[in-house]
Amino acid sequence: MTKQAWKPGAPALETLSFTVRLRRGGPWRPLRHRWQNFAVTVPADYTVVELLESIKGHQDPSLAFRHSCHHGSCGTCAMKVNGLERLTCVTTVADVVKEGGHLEVEPLGHLPWVSDLVADAAPLFDNLEALGPGHVRMNGIFAGCIECGACISACPIGGPRSGYVGPAPLAAARDALVTGQAPGLGWGLLLERVDGNHGVWQCHTAFECSRACPADVDPAGAIIQLRQLLASGQAKSLAGLAMSRGSAAIGAPAAGPAPAGGAPHDHRPRREGGEGW
Amino acid sequence: MPRVGVDTDIDVRLIQSTPGRGLVQVVGSSHLESIIVMGAGSTGAAIAHDLALRGYLVTLVERGEIASGTTGRNHALLHSGGRYAVKDPEAAQECMRENQILRRICPGVIEQVGGLFVAIDEEDEAYLVSFLVGCAESGIPTEVIGREEALRLEPELNPAVRLAVKVPDGVFDPFRLVASFVATAQANGVRVLPFCRVVGFVQDGRGVSGVRVVSDIRGSAMELKADLVINATGPWGGKVAEMAGARVPVMPSAGVMVALDRRLSRRVVNRLRKPGDGDIIVPQRATSLIGTTSWTVDELEPVPVPRDHIIRMVEEGARLIPAARHTPIKASFSSARPLISGNLESDGREVSRGFQTFDHGARDGIPGLVSVSGGKTTTSRAMAEHVGNLIGRLTGRDIPCRTAEVPLAPYYQYRLLGGLPEARREAVAP
Numbered sequence A: 001m002t003k004q005a006w007k008p009g010a011p012a013l014e015t016l017s018f019t020v021r022l023r024r025g026g027p028w029r030p031l032r033h034r035w036q037n038f039a040v041t042v043p044a045d046y047t048v049v050e051l052l053e054s055i056k057g058h059q060d061p062s063l064a065f066r067h068s069c070h071h072g073s074c075g076t077c078a079m080k081v082n083g084l085e086r087l088t089c090v091t092t093v094a095d096v097v098k099e100g101g102h103l104e105v106e107p108l109g110h111l112p113w114v115s116d117l118v119a120d121a122a123p124l125f126d127n128l129e130a131l132g133p134g135h136v137r138m139n140g141i142f143a144g145c146i147e148c149g150a151c152i153s154a155c156p157i158g159g160p161r162s163g164y165v166g167p168a169p170l171a172a173a174r175d176a177l178v179t180g181q182a183p184g185l186g187w188g189l190l191l192e193r194v195d196g197n198h199g200v201w202q203c204h205t206a207f208e209c210s211r212a213c214p215a216d217v218d219p220a221g222a223i224i225q226l227r228q229l230l231a232s233g234q235a236k237s238l239a240g241l242a243m244s245r246g247s248a249a250i251g252a253p254a255a256g257p258a259p260a261g262g263a264p265h266d267h268r269p270r271r272e273g274g275e276g277w
Numbered sequence B: 001m002p003r004v005g006v007d008t009d010i011d012v013r014l015i016q017s018t019p020g021r022g023l024v025q026v027v028g029s030s031h032l033e034s035i036i037v038m039g040a041g042s043t044g045a046a047i048a049h050d051l052a053l054r055g056y057l058v059t060l061v062e063r064g065e066i067a068s069g070t071t072g073r074n075h076a077l078l079h080s081g082g083r084y085a086v087k088d089p090e091a092a093q094e095c096m097r098e099n100q101i102l103r104r105i106c107p108g109v110i111e112q113v114g115g116l117f118v119a120i121d122e123e124d125e126a127y128l129v130s131f132l133v134g135c136a137e138s139g140i141p142t143e144v145i146g147r148e149e150a151l152r153l154e155p156e157l158n159p160a161v162r163l164a165v166k167v168p169d170g171v172f173d174p175f176r177l178v179a180s181f182v183a184t185a186q187a188n189g190v191r192v193l194p195f196c197r198v199v200g201f202v203q204d205g206r207g208v209s210g211v212r213v214v215s216d217i218r219g220s221a222m223e224l225k226a227d228l229v230i231n232a233t234g235p236w237g238g239k240v241a242e243m244a245g246a247r248v249p250v251m252p253s254a255g256v257m258v259a260l261d262r263r264l265s266r267r268v269v270n271r272l273r274k275p276g277d278g279d280i281i282v283p284q285r286a287t288s289l290i291g292t293t294s295w296t297v298d299e300l301e302p303v304p305v306p307r308d309h310i311i312r313m314v315e316e317g318a319r320l321i322p323a324a325r326h327t328p329i330k331a332s333f334s335s336a337r338p339l340i341s342g343n344l345e346s347d348g349r350e351v352s353r354g355f356q357t358f359d360h361g362a363r364d365g366i367p368g369l370v371s372v373s374g375g376k377t378t379t380s381r382a383m384a385e386h387v388g389n390l391i392g393r394l395t396g397r398d399i400p401c402r403t404a405e406v407p408l409a410p411y412y413q414y415r416l417l418g419g420l421p422e423a424r425r426e427a428v429a430p
Helices: A048-058 A122-131 A150-154 A167-179 A186-195 A209-212 A219-231 A232-244 B040-055 B089-105 B124-136 B148-153 B172-185 B234-242 B307-320 B322-326 B358-365 B379-395
Strands: A014-026 A035-044 A080-081 A084-087 A102-106 A113-117 B010-017 B023-029 B034-038 B056-061 B115-119 B143-144 B163-167 B170-171 B191-193 B196-204 B206-216 B221-226 B227-229 B252-259 B269-270 B280-284 B288-292 B329-340 B355-359 B368-375
Touching: A048 A102, A048 A113, A048 B196, A080 A150, A084 A150, A084 B355, A122 A167, A122 A186, A150 A167, A167 A186, A167 A219, A167 A232, A167 B115, A186 A219, A209 A219, A209 A232, A219 A232, A219 B322, A232 B148, B023 B170, B034 B206, B040 B056, B040 B172, B056 B172, B089 B124, B089 B170, B089 B379, B115 B124, B115 B148, B115 B196, B143 B234, B148 B163, B170 B172, B170 B221, B170 B280, B172 B191, B172 B379, B196 B221, B206 B227, B227 B234, B234 B252, B234 B329, B234 B368, B269 B288, B269 B307, B280 B307, B307 B322, B307 B329, B329 B368, B355 B358, B355 B379, B358 B368, B368 B379
Parallel strands: A014 A102, B023 B221, B034 B056, B034 B227, B056 B191, B115 B269, B227 B368
Antiparallel strands: A014 A035, A080 A084, A080 A102, B010 B023, B115 B163, B143 B163, B196 B206, B206 B221, B252 B288, B252 B329, B269 B280, B280 B288, B355 B368
16 A cells, blocks of 8 residues: 555566546536546556646646645545545556556545545544644644545445444544543543443444554454443543543643634644654 | 634735636735735645735635645655754754744654664764764754664664664655645735736736736636745746846756655664765655655656666665665656755755745845745754745835744645635536
8 A cells, every 4th residue: 555666676667547536526616526537648657646646737727625744644535436435646647557457446435525536534624633642733743543434435234314422433432542631521521422322332342543543543342441441430430530630621622612822732732752842 | 722713804805807818816905015926835735824914915825736846846854953953053053042942833744753863884984973973963863772772672683783863853744844834824814825826927028917827727817916926936936037138047956755554663873973864764654755866857757767776775774774675666756956056066965955035126136926935944043034024124024923922723724726716616526
């Protein structure tokens, strides 16, 4: 799945010719949806996102897709490639299509569709903010989650519309409990959401989220651990312990949406070692 | 808590809808001038934030997702200024100043890890004195450490290291930094229109009074009217200005970066020498970014990634941290810097890393259009302050800049659909 550099002495990389089938349209567009085919010939080491850039640059400037960092850390470019969630900036075309074949790209499922290949990650962000370990969202972002939405798309339960809290937010809740760092909602509501109808008990343990996750977060494992913590009563003790240590104050639920300008708990510096100049 | 709100009643009115010809929207203002900012990279996002705080009525248009061009693919280095300390003290001072400001206004998107400049050979060692003098003159704090201490701090450093200098480099998340600027701007009433391509200008005679855009969300064309239009489209700046008959001497200068699949160091590791290819490794999230090269390009979609550059980056990176050679490559990518140049023969490395603003009214007889280009993400707030001051002069207003004090909203408050009506926000792709 990772992009391999050409090494000296290796044969020159070839080009590949194939058909790209893209989901077009969107809820605001006059034409609600259709598939559109593009015939392309590109270097075999192109990533899928480079392929999309090249289609936008040379064939259809109206193609909409999200991308930013091109090295698998911003999480914007997750899409469904041949039906499976992929981070398109670290997936080469050679990984997913053969000469003369078809490559199908769609937006992530279960999230609000914006246009063409764009899905809106806002509901995921909201749930992560509510349940994740407060500022830790940014402080290395819990367990390496890049907030791409692949787990939500892959989950057979359905997305935020079904009410289900979702894999990444549940993994974030597990991290909040285990690290004792208060979630945006506060401890009481965290337990209520996680233990409620749309919490961990709604999961069918299909493990699709852990399969789809490009950052090895393993949300399914986190959900199973959460169930154990809840069933054994340890979840309550952990939350109580964290509260008694006063960390609830740090991430105490804000009244209404956090004001622009940010509550203090949103602005703790990220530290991943080093002396923090 | 500092107040972010502004006093104007934001009034973006849908004046008329002309079926078949797209929507004609007039961006109206109840108090101050209306301004359209083109481009939501770090420059455009910071400008939209700056102007909103000053009370202008701002619309930010971006052809794709925010930070999907040069900014998103940058090196993620929060400059201490060390890289410019010897050759460009002015840029170095500005980096140091902005480094401190960004740590204050958006610490959440910054990994405060610090940086090292390491001397590997005699030549590097000989550079030490001029480096320390340059840093001292630019106000960059330094601390020289010996070989053992350097290897203790960064065990994977080249064991041939002779000495190292600690500087306050940092690492930021480019997408999330821009999202923080945009989220704050949205909270202050800026209308943000992503996936909205500028296809031309509305011109009365030569003067610019708006832009013609195509929204790839709505699938329709719109005219957006405004008192002033700011071109912050980075390496696309020359082509965009051309549509209005204006000239911006921007030279897209590409750089290849290689992302290795783990963090090789805790700190940013620079080579202690005159800046060159592959002399820096930035640990960002779960990767190590080695960069970069520099050559001028015409092709921006995608920016080419020459294979020999990838090999050179890995080899140069391995001179700093030998494990670079054996670490899997997660991704290799290119982005195009928007360098300003009068001399298009240069390869880009020697061209100023500074930025420039162009008031096309004064320069080309095209009032209503301002371009800004060049610069670095580390100094994007300062660029925006500079542009805001220029807009103040053009609109005859003297409103102080507040961006150095006002903390930014968290990045996750950025709303992609913030500029669209509520309806249809729940639809899911078939």
